[in-house]
Amino acid sequence: MVAGVPEDCVIGVDLGGTKLLAGLVNPELRVLERTYRLAPPSNDPEDLLQLVVDEVRELTHSGIVAPSDVVGVGVGIPSLIDQATGVAVSTVHQPFDGVPVRDELQDRLQLPVALDNDGNCAMLAEWRAGAARGCDDAVLMTVGTGIGSGVVAGGTLIRGSTGAATELGHMVVDFDGPLCPCTNRGCLEALASGTALGREGARLAGQRPGSALARLAGAGEVITGVTVTEQAQLGDRAAREALERVGTLLGVGIANAMNIFNPEVVLIGGGVSAAGEMLLGPARTEARRRARPPSNGVRVEAATFGADAGMVGAAVLALDLLRDGTPAWQG
């Protein structure tokens, strides 16, 4: 053990549709070290599993703590998980359908691995130590490549009958709307995710020749959600308009979540939440306009852990597993 750092750390991994964020986390949920990698577009689950293994090993040997002090790994993926088997059942953004992700990672890492949906992970972090602490009813949406979500209702994380609940990103808000990667039409994710933000930015780049977005597009850059957020932060009006449009559509989904769950708070995390009030402002306005009283008074706030929420929540999973559960790899 390195002096001054608590032993028995875990590594939290948030494997999103286009990136991997991993963190070395202590039992007080302090992030001691982190790594960030773009996830290679791949149809081979092997590539993604190897990426997770590489990043876990890098953090384990980063010198912040002794490698033997890393005692577990938590992983969040944008998939519906069969918790009994650790198999990914249905995944939109990754080639994981039917893959026993948990056991594969346990075998390779020789460490206990806890696996859950990335939205549930993020909700867990906020509920345990963030903006939803002490709430019996709270909703979190993570806006990134897709839209993940987790919900606490009546003091319990909602999981549904087979662990596939609270897919708020695949709630239809425009039944005749654009195709979603999940094959449905008009899902919130198809309208208000980081992917949708990039698409809206590209569209506006075509309409606003003087904008920074247009200059970047003209220089051959692919306009993504990250591009739009960065340019909005630098003051580009077209980029801000794209965020306002996507934030307003996100607000439709938030209004639905208010009417459905009547929570104490709705939290917004994920990569796009880095845009802060440029996204949250229009989302809040639209949600309040559409939700019924008294739910229209529900607070809409940035997640405490921001884009880290999924990673920290994955660490919470691992800490819980080590404290309470018998990991399957020991069986």
Place this chain on the structure above:
Amino acid sequence: MVAGVPEDCVIGVDLGGTKLLAGLVNPELRVLERTYRLAPPSNDPEDLLQLVVDEVRELTHSGIVAPSDVVGVGVGIPSLIDQATGVAVSTVHQPFDGVPVRDELQDRLQLPVALDNDGNCAMLAEWRAGAARGCDDAVLMTVGTGIGSGVVAGGTLIRGSTGAATELGHMVVDFDGPLCPCTNRGCLEALASGTALGREGARLAGQRPGSALARLAGAGEVITGVTVTEQAQLGDRAAREALERVGTLLGVGIANAMNIFNPEVVLIGGGVSAAGEMLLGPARTEARRRARPPSNGVRVEAATFGADAGMVGAAVLALDLLRDGTPAWQG
């Protein structure tokens, strides 16, 4: 006590947007007698309270049981209720906003009164003694003048932070869609309620001169959801088409409920559910097409208590109150 009939009966009242259904119910949830009245369109809550009082008195004195054997009343209304005070907080179809409905009825009836949202009542009936019996995760929608709903998740009826949860009827499924009575746009209720069915029937009556709907409209009859359902049962193709259209839109909302709650079953009750498979068939097909696996495999069924679900559930409320609670009127 009348021979052969259990004593200690209650009266369940389902006061909908356009009708009142009341039933004398025994502790085994058998409906011994019932009354049905159209609710007068009125902006005066007094009219509706008096209607409830009249029907409760009629059932109490119907001779099925001794009046003294009626020991409590349960009432379901399409309103968000503050359970601490028994006040209706937000009501779309009735002039009850801010009215202390529970206490007003207790004073007039001199009986303990339990009050809840009509969707919660219906879910309670199905959960306790109907198609959701034994389920830890179940969704019910009642399709009538509006769309009510109740949800059991993780073994608990979801109520939200202030009792206003699971307003699935006011879930937006068409963000730019038609105005809803709640002032929002494109709510499920605006597209797939009995009111929407009447509107669709009237529209088709204009397009199909040979149809029964057109003949009725031509004779000056107002085409309501009930008209459409009746004519569909008699074989009118225009009426069946209206049900198919509305059922398909209901299916969008059911798909959302599947993705959000991953329940064991989705139940459809309310007046329009009298249309049976003419409504449920297209709803089921659309829901399965849109929901993600594994939730797309969730059963979609008629509520056991059909259009009685809200009334029977209101009786369950009263029985629970008498068994477990201290009604406010005793305080």
